[in-house]
Amino acid sequence: MGEPGIFVSEMFISIQGESSFAGWPCVFIRTAGCNLKCTYCDTLYARNGGRKVTLRNCLRFVEDSGLKLVEITGGEPLLQEELPRLVKMLIDREYTVLIETNGSLDISPIPEKAIRIMDIKCPSSGMMHKNDYENLKRLHPADEVKFVIGNFEDYLFASQWARRVLEESPVRVIHFSPVFGLLEPSTLAEWILKDKIPVRLNLQLHKYIWSPDAKGV
Ligand SMILES: C[S@@+](CC[C@H](N)C(=O)[O-])C[C@H]1O[C@@H](n2cnc3c(N)ncnc32)[C@H](O)[C@@H]1O
Ligand SMILES: Nc1nc2[nH]cc(C(=O)O)c2c(=O)[nH]1
Ligand code: SF4
Numbered sequence: 348m349g350e351p352g353i354f355v356s357e358m359f360i361s362i363q364g365e366s367s368f369a370g371w372p373c374v375f376i377r378t379a380g381c382n383l384k385c386t387y388c389d390t391l392y393a394r395n396g397g398r399k400v401t402l403r404n405c406l407r408f409v410e411d412s413g414l415k416l417v418e419i420t421g422g423e424p425l426l427q428e429e430l431p432r433l434v435k436m437l438i439d440r441e442y443t444v445l446i447e448t449n450g451s452l453d454i455s456p457i458p459e460k461a462i463r464i465m466d467i468k469c470p471s472s473g474m475m476h477k478n479d480y481e482n483l484k485r486l487h488p489a490d491e492v493k494f495v496i497g498n499f500e501d502y503l504f505a506s507q508w509a510r511r512v513l514e515e516s517p518v519r520v521i522h523f524s525p526v527f528g529l530l531e532p533s534t535l536a537e538w539i540l541k542d543k544i545p546v547r548l549n550l551q552l553h554k555y556i557w558s559p560d561a562k563g564v
């Protein structure tokens with residue numbers, strides 16, 4: 348028992364590399380543990396290990412950063428029982444809180460004012476069967492949906508689902524992101540432009556600023 352906490356792989360400050368918030372200085376909390384194993388995952392190290400950090404110490408790290416933008420990612424943040432409590436603590440202190448989640452778990456426990464950045468997993472991830480499409484009804488207008496695309500089959504899947512997201516959820520921002528090092532951004536750009544599909548091409552900015560394998564950025 349003891350003080351409430353979450354399992355953390357790393358905490359760091361960086362330039363936000365993804366989503367509509369790309370480019371902003373951001374403080375990151377990366378939780379440890381994941382219920383999926385995507386073929387392309389660039390953060391497999393966060394699936395194992397981790398240390399328990401009290402909510403109080405998470406908050407202290409965020410406060411000491413001097414930044415107002417916080418991202419909680421993983422691993423899979425929704426596996427942490429105390430996540431909603433941590434998010435509420437941050438929201439109550441007027442932080443902008445982004446939660447990156449894999450789309451396989453019920454997102455409703457996340458406090459309303461947080462911004463969910465939810466993946467819908469495509470075929471080449473090997474994890475498509477884990478998508479919980481009920482989450483489409485649980486999204487809020489400020490949330491964002493992301494498809495990580497490794498090949499043309501993924502693109503066709505993502506473009507069909509992007510239309511359904513726009514029809515069945517209040518979300519208006521949809522990202523298409525190429526699997527880094529596998530699908531050329533220019534190829535994905537061509538497909539998007541040919542179909543004139545209303546999505547944003549999302550490149551992982553931090554992998555262009557620093558080494559693509561660097562941890563803690
Ligand atoms: C590491 S995951 C952590 C959060 C959560 N588990 C999820 O999958 O959304 C953060 C984001 O990075 C994306 N990602 C992981 N590996 C990637 C890669 N090699 N290229 C592009 N995006 C990647 C994931 O799809 C997800 O959108
Ligand atoms: N700079 C930076 N931006 C990010 N945005 C989402 C990330 C993630 O791993 O979820 C990430 C990350 O790992 N680094
Ligand atoms: S769900 Fe996220 S953290 Fe887990 S394996 Fe997939 S990309 Fe990696």
Ligand SMILES: [Mg+2]
Pocket residue numbers: 389390
């Ligand atoms: Mg990352």
